[in-house]
Amino acid sequence: MATPALHPGRSRNFHHLRGRYLDEVDGAPSSSAYRTRFGSLLRAYQLVGFSPDRDYRYVEVNRALRRLHPEIVAQAMAGIRDVGGAVEQDPATDLLTVNGEFTVSIVLARCQETPSGTVRWHIRLDTGLAPDITVAVRMAPGNASIRDYYLLPRRDATLDRLRIGETNDLLLEAFRFDTLDALADLARRVSIMEAA
Structure with a gap:
């Protein structure tokens, strides 16, 4: 060249x-x-x-995360349908509407290492779409795999950005899950007899 x-x-x-x-x-x-x-x-x-x-490695990481996002959205939709829920995706925003009752936004949070060697995540909350639940997918160090998921209700997501570390406040940790099963459980249809 x-x-x-x-x-x-x-x-x-x-x-x-x-x-x-x-x-x-x-x-x-x-x-x-x-x-x-x-x-x-x-x-x-x-x-x-x-x-x-x-260090421009973050550019490649961000590109990989953009490719991963549709896969995670598809997994979330499949999990919802597997438990009998209904889900629709807005093609313009990727916002999910579940059972015609609540909306879900899925965002990926890149793992960033600080100069001191600790790790942190900056979660961008989609306040413009105002989803009822934001699923924050926290990437593991190296950003090649998923560490865990935070299901953040809108009432607790008042900021447009949330910074979290390896250990967080108990109120925040209450929303942390190892899999997307918790999202599917929210969509699960239960008969009145089962609920009674």
């Missing part, structure tokens, strides 16, 4: 190489062309031996 010609007065330091800069260079492929050809701009940089000062 040829190095784009630099404009006069521009830094020759490759640590300043950004997609926006590539798009400004006359005669060079656009940053989107690099993304299409190599999967990402970061991957193209790696192939030519470029190591940015900043």
Whole structure:
């Protein structure tokens, strides 16, 4: 891959190489062309031996989480249907409507390691959609597998973002589950005789 010609007065330091800069260079492929050809701009940089000062691994993690999200939504829907519940997905927002009674939003929380070695998660709550329940999928360290799930009711989700650690307040831990079975249990239909 040829190095784009630099404009006069521009830094020759490759640590300043950004997609926006590539798009400004006359005669060079656009940053989107690099993304299409190599999967990402970061991957193209790696192939030519470029190591940015900043850690951009989160970009690849976020891309993997975006691919994982539809799978988790599908698992949640299958679990609800397996217990006799009905579920519909809004194709524009991915908001689930369960039994025509309550709505569910599923969000993935990337595991982030702090400089001190502890881990934390930032959960973005979809306050614009105002779901009745937000299922926060907490990823394990390395972000390759799921650690657990938090089923957060809307009344307790007053902020648009929630920061949690490995150990949390007991009130928050009451909403933590190892599987999505708890969501399916909320959708389970029970006859009046069984409930009595």
